[in-house]
Amino acid sequence: MSFQPVKFYQTGTFTVGNRLLPPEERSVQASTKRFNSINSGHRACQGCGEALGARYAIDAAMEATDGQIIAANATGCLEVFSTPYPETSWQIPWIHSLFGNAAAVATGIAAALKVKGKKDVRVVAQGGDGGTTDIGFGCLSGMFERNDDVLYICYDNGGYMNTGVQRSSATPAAARTSTTPAVGSDPGNVFGQGKFLPAIALAHDIPYVATATVADLRDLEAKVTRAMEIRGARYIHILVPCPLGWGTAAHDTIRMARLAKETGIFPVFEAEHGEIKSVLAIRHPLPVEEYLKPQKRYAHLFGKNPAVETIARIQALADKNIRKYRLQARKEGH
Amino acid sequence: MFQVRIHGRGGQGVVTAAEMLSVAAFDEGRHAQAFPSFGSERTGAPVVAFCRISDREIRLREPIMEPDAIIIQDPTLLHQVDVFAGLKKDGYILINTSKTFDQLGLGDFIRDWRQERLCTVPAMELALKHVGRPVPNVPLLGGFAAVAGIIQLESVIKAIEERFSGKVAAGNVAAAREAYAIVKAEMEEARRKETEHA
Amino acid sequence: MLKQMEGSRAVAEAVALCRPEVICAYPISPQTHIVEALGEMVKEGSLAPCEFINVESEFAAMSVAIGASAAGARSYTATASQGLLFMAEAVFNASGLGLPIVMTVANRAIGAPINIWNDHSDALSQRDSGWLQLFAETNQEALDLHIQAFRLAEELSLPIMVCMDGFILTHAYERVDMPTQAQVDAYLPRYEPRQVLDPSDPVSIGAMVGPEAFMEVRYLAHAKQMEALQLIPAYAAEFKAVFGRDSGGLTHTYRTEDAETIIVAMGSVLGTIKDTIDEMRQPENGGHKIGVLGITCFRPFPIAAVAAALKHAKRFVVLEKSMAVGLGGILAVNVRMAVTGMGLKGYTVVAGLGGRAITKKSLHALFRQGEQDGLEPVTFLDLDWNVVNKQLEREKAHRRTGPVAEALLRDVGVVGARNY
Numbered sequence: 001m002s003f004q005p006v007k008f009y010q011t012g013t014f015t016v017g018n019r020l021l022p023p024e025e026r027s028v029q030a031s032t033k034r035f036n037s038i039n040s041g042h043r044a045c046q047g048c049g050e051a052l053g054a055r056y057a058i059d060a061a062m063e064a065t066d067g068q069i070i071a072a073n074a075t076g077c078l079e080v081f082s083t084p085y086p087e088t089s090w091q092i093p094w095i096h097s098l099f100g101n102a103a104a105v106a107t108g109i110a111a112a113l114k115v116k117g118k119k120d121v122r123v124v125a126q127g128g129d130g131g132t133t134d135i136g137f138g139c140l141s142g143m144f145e146r147n148d149d150v151l152y153i154c155y156d157n158g159g160y161m162n163t164g165v166q167r168s169s170a171t172p173a174a175a176r177t178s179t180t181p182a183v184g185s186d187p188g189n190v191f192g193q194g195k196f197l198p199a200i201a202l203a204h205d206i207p208y209v210a211t212a213t214v215a216d217l218r219d220l221e222a223k224v225t226r227a228m229e230i231r232g233a234r235y236i237h238i239l240v241p242c243p244l245g246w247g248t249a250a251h252d253t254i255r256m257a258r259l260a261k262e263t264g265i266f267p268v269f270e271a272e273h274g275e276i277k278s279v280l281a282i283r284h285p286l287p288v289e290e291y292l293k294p295q296k297r298y299a300h301l302f303g304k305n306p307a308v309e310t311i312a313r314i315q316a317l318a319d320k321n322i323r324k325y326r327l328q329a330r331k332e333g334h
Numbered sequence: 335m336f337q338v339r340i341h342g343r344g345g346q347g348v349v350t351a352a353e354m355l356s357v358a359a360f361d362e363g364r365h366a367q368a369f370p371s372f373g374s375e376r377t378g379a380p381v382v383a384f385c386r387i388s389d390r391e392i393r394l395r396e397p398i399m400e401p402d403a404i405i406i407q408d409p410t411l412l413h414q415v416d417v418f419a420g421l422k423k424d425g426y427i428l429i430n431t432s433k434t435f436d437q438l439g440l441g442d443f444i445r446d447w448r449q450e451r452l453c454t455v456p457a458m459e460l461a462l463k464h465v466g467r468p469v470p471n472v473p474l475l476g477g478f479a480a481v482a483g484i485i486q487l488e489s490v491i492k493a494i495e496e497r498f499s500g501k502v503a504a505g506n507v508a509a510a511r512e513a514y515a516i517v518k519a520e521m522e523e524a525r526r527k528e529t530e531h532a
Numbered sequence: 533m534l535k536q537m538e539g540s541r542a543v544a545e546a547v548a549l550c551r552p553e554v555i556c557a558y559p560i561s562p563q564t565h566i567v568e569a570l571g572e573m574v575k576e577g578s579l580a581p582c583e584f585i586n587v588e589s590e591f592a593a594m595s596v597a598i599g600a601s602a603a604g605a606r607s608y609t610a611t612a613s614q615g616l617l618f619m620a621e622a623v624f625n626a627s628g629l630g631l632p633i634v635m636t637v638a639n640r641a642i643g644a645p646i647n648i649w650n651d652h653s654d655a656l657s658q659r660d661s662g663w664l665q666l667f668a669e670t671n672q673e674a675l676d677l678h679i680q681a682f683r684l685a686e687e688l689s690l691p692i693m694v695c696m697d698g699f700i701l702t703h704a705y706e707r708v709d710m711p712t713q714a715q716v717d718a719y720l721p722r723y724e725p726r727q728v729l730d731p732s733d734p735v736s737i738g739a740m741v742g743p744e745a746f747m748e749v750r751y752l753a754h755a756k757q758m759e760a761l762q763l764i765p766a767y768a769a770e771f772k773a774v775f776g777r778d779s780g781g782l783t784h785t786y787r788t789e790d791a792e793t794i795i796v797a798m799g800s801v802l803g804t805i806k807d808t809i810d811e812m813r814q815p816e817n818g819g820h821k822i823g824v825l826g827i828t829c830f831r832p833f834p835i836a837a838v839a840a841a842l843k844h845a846k847r848f849v850v851l852e853k854s855m856a857v858g859l860g861g862i863l864a865v866n867v868r869m870a871v872t873g874m875g876l877k878g879y880t881v882v883a884g885l886g887g888r889a890i891t892k893k894s895l896h897a898l899f900r901q902g903e904q905d906g907l908e909p910v911t912f913l914d915l916d917w918n919v920v921n922k923q924l925e926r927e928k929a930h931r932r933t934g935p936v937a938e939a940l941l942r943d944v945g946v947v948g949a950r951n952y
Contacts, residue, residue, distance in 0.1 A: 070603065070729045085736075088736035097622070098621055101591065104599065105595050105596070105598050108556070111605065115581045361536075366536065397891075
């Protein structure tokens with residue numbers, strides 16, 4: 001396992017005590033010499049999980065390659081909030097082509113670098129869940145299958161937030177979006193549809209697949225660092241809460257990501273060549289209500305007549321994740 | 335300009351034959367244009383390919399509708415496709431068969447044509463004998479060199495050697511030579527008969 | 533060196549001589565032979581350094597080319613028909629980003645009904661994509677245009693489609709003069725990109741531009757194409773100096789000096805038209821005063837050259853392998869723009885759609901009719917009115933008439949191999 005959880009939780013909080021670590025063990029972001037690949041001053045919303053995830057991920061990739069990163073970006077929030085000319089936030093060479101082709105553009109960049117003998121320069125492609133699991137899925141699968149030397153990072157906030165919170169194939173069951181409104185007999189998004197792209201990435205047997213959340217940022221950094229040690233197609237899927245789309249408070253972004261992990265809703269693991277090597281274990285799985293309740297997109301499940309059955313189905317999905325990915329830490333003592 | 339239309343079935347090397355014919359003509363310093371009938375036909379389906387040979391640049395891009403010569407790689411097409419459509423009177427016909435024109439039911443059709451321009455050659459058998467595969471296209475080109483005299487056998491052989499190598503090339507060269515000899519003999523026979531009649 | 537070879541092979545060898553660094557390939561007839569040949573050259577090592585990438589769609593093909601070109605590599609791909617439409621979003625993006633990708637379009641009809649044969653519908657559907665579009669008359673010209681295209685594209689920082697008639701050229705074996713590597717190297721300089729993804733000098737490519745500058749960015753794309761109107765003849769002249777033959781340029785005229793009637797066309801049908809015109813001009817055939825204007829460069833559209841070529845004529849007949857449904861012709865509309873105010877009679881003839889053979893016989897009749905101003909404003913050459921009218925009647929009589937194409941083919945009664 002590439003990441004050792006930091007145990008210096010401050011009493012009564014979940015804040016990670018980075019300051020209590022020796023300097024060499026501190027996170028990339030803790031360094032004053034961090035790359036600031038996405039410079040401050042961009043236009044992301046307050047509490048944007050994607051901005052946070054991208055900053056950690058790309059800076060970690062820069063750190064791992066001594067600043068030799070080229071990024072290809074799908075259309076989406078990240079592209080829009082970071083760039084409008086002439087105020088680009090990107091301090092790295094960066095290209096946006098289309099919504100559905102970031103993986104293929106990255107393949108082209110990697111091919112050009114290879115043909116020009118620039119082995120040190122590495123390529124990262126990135127997109128939201130819409131650009132990754134829906135419209136960009138063909139290009140992504142092609143990139144995986146050819147094992148092109150690209151790290152693809154998906155920032156998953158469970159919907160098309162850039163265009164006004166519409167459903168994507170990564171939108172969770174029962175969640176309200178503007179195209180799965182909370183009306184009718186089965187309000188919100190349907191059950192049993194959508195797809196968990198990390199599992200599909202695993203099925204391509206590519207050298208490296210990992211999931212992460214913005215709640216465990218050192219884990220995220222470690223995974224990006226590990227990914228950059230490997231050549232070939234790599235995929236990291238990061239859960240990034242979206243205050244706008246989820247209906248959560250801006251200050252709850254990290255908390256929501258942590259709850260997604262601690263309930264089993266979002267399994268955090270690391271895999272190589274199609275085999276899961278490690279997971280971020282859940283010490284005491286929390287009931288899914290704790291994750292659902294703070295989010296307005298699930299508000300229709302609660303209130304005077306809670307949708308007990310629906311909540312039970314979501315709980316069952318979380319439990320299945322815990323079983324399937326062996327997320328629960330073995331109980332100690334007793 | 336001399337225009338050849340080749341009829342056969344998918345898998346018989348019809349297009350290859352037209353291309354090789356054009357290469358043979360090119361090797362003789364002439365202009366040649368070979369092209370297929372552009373179908374998406376699969377193995378066994380009727381296929382047509384064309385070849386124009388000229389001493390000047392060939393600009394015409396229409397299919398060959400009034401050929402000077404027709405090569406039929408599969409005689410079963412006679413009952414399926416109007417293979418002789420547009421063939422000029424006294425044009426050249428070369429059919430892959432061990433039968434005669436009469437036996438193929440074409441006796442009436444070619445009754446008053448110049449008999450030495452109507453030839454058959456058992457190209458399939460020659461291909462099996464020399465190459466070991468039932469692909470009649472190359473032996474037919476050897477035969478065509480004899481029947482029409484528009485290209486030399488040596489040019490056909492050169493084209494074969496450009497296209498194939500090793501055993502396949504050698505086998506095809508042998509098949510083409512034998513086909514050439516067979517057709518030459520047939521033509522001599524036809525000429526002899528004609529002079530007898532005259 | 534003179535060689536007898538397939539058009540696709542000739543283009544592949546010419547592209548290889550241009551030292552492409554990244555080639556993306558997705559199969560679609562009739563361009564496949566080109567990328568197959570290039571793929572073999574890369575795999576056997578005769579074309580190096582070059583990355584050959586088998587992508588999963590045409591959309592990916594153009595996207596890979598975009599990435600490669602933005603990273604400074606000379607990039608090439610080829611497509612046709614549905615493939616060109618499938619990559620359309622990336623086609624516009626490549627030109628919008630100003631990436632000098634060269635792409636062969638082996639012109640083929642667009643379905644439905646699905647049809648693999650030649651016409652110009654595919655390329656002309658992308659006429660406003662911001663790409664330059666060059667149309668080859670022969671395989672020699674197709675080969676030559678690719679060499680010119682890389683130079684032009686890279687000088688202008690704009691992508692170029694080299695269009696060649698599917699099957700009619702791509703699958704035709706004919707004589708070509710294949711240049712040497714030294715000749716191509718002398719003509720085509722190394723690619724020096726105007727913008728490149730480079731960690732030592734980071735730039736953001738493709739960010740959002742609002743109303744405050746979007747029109748100016750777009751205007752510059754137009755201005756660059758106008759600039760190409762000067763560069764194309766200049767590069768064709770330089771090409772002649774190095775390779776010793778006329779190829780490319782904006783337009784070509786043939787026997788138009790005293791012509792009262794001028795046919796306007798693009799692509800390989802120009803050869804058949806020239807043969808027809810030669811025959812019509814013979815004294816024993818009436819010595820018709822007829823000539824032809826071939827459009828080599830469709831984008832940018834050479835308005836001045838077209839106007840100059842037509843100005844002494846009485847009429848022009850645009851014969852095009854494309855159709856603006858609900859209007860008439862596409863090429864014709866462009867030509868009419870060029871002759872605005874010149875008082876010429878103009879006719880549109882839609883011909884050869886979906887591989888319908890354009891024969892000298894039909895052209896003879898058509899041109900004679902044109903000379904006598906006996907053509908409708910829009911004519912469909914060799915259209916089977918009987919079949920069309922039958923279907924129209926059927927549709928009047930019945931509601932559920934089923935798939936149109938099937939009904940028509942039942943009336944035509946086509947036999948599989950009768951298409952010669």
